[in-house]
Amino acid sequence: MAIDADKMPKAGAIAPEFELSDSEGRLRRLSELTTERPLVLIFYRGHW
């Protein structure tokens, strides 16, 4: 198994919209997080 390079958004592409819960249980959209300023979005491994 490996990273799926075909699916991973590349520079120049529009990042696919999503809606996910945050740590406080509120639903957050990617488009909302990028409304006011650019965003560094980090994917991390999570709880060990």
Place this chain on the structure above:
Amino acid sequence: MADYCAHATEFERSGVGIAALSVDTPAQSKALREQLNLPFTLLCDQGREVIERWGLFNRAERGGIAYPATFLIDRARAVRYSSAETVASRVSAAEMLRCLGNVSGGLQLAAFAPRKSAVVIGPLSMMRAIGNSIRLGGRSPKS
């Protein structure tokens, strides 16, 4: 994560937000956020839908987790820079900030002018991406 946390103020000063996504539950994320005193949003992809759609689903580990990856996304939701790793590492916050510093200083920006033949993804590409993102992210006063 802790690395980006330690530099959060500098990202703030650069006018860039930070959010971090994993397959953890909101409760796990909240605990981590409090434990590390993280000043940014943690997103919970328990259904693995986003990591699957973004090509970052590592099925081999712990029931399926995200590969470490970092994106710079501008206000039009366009990706300006992306980096992914198959091991537990990512481009460092210091490197990202050094690039932001280079971008905000006009003299250095000229020195780092894009090379059209460049194919290697590295700090120069990232700096250029961030510079473009900041410039293009703001609305033109005339339009």
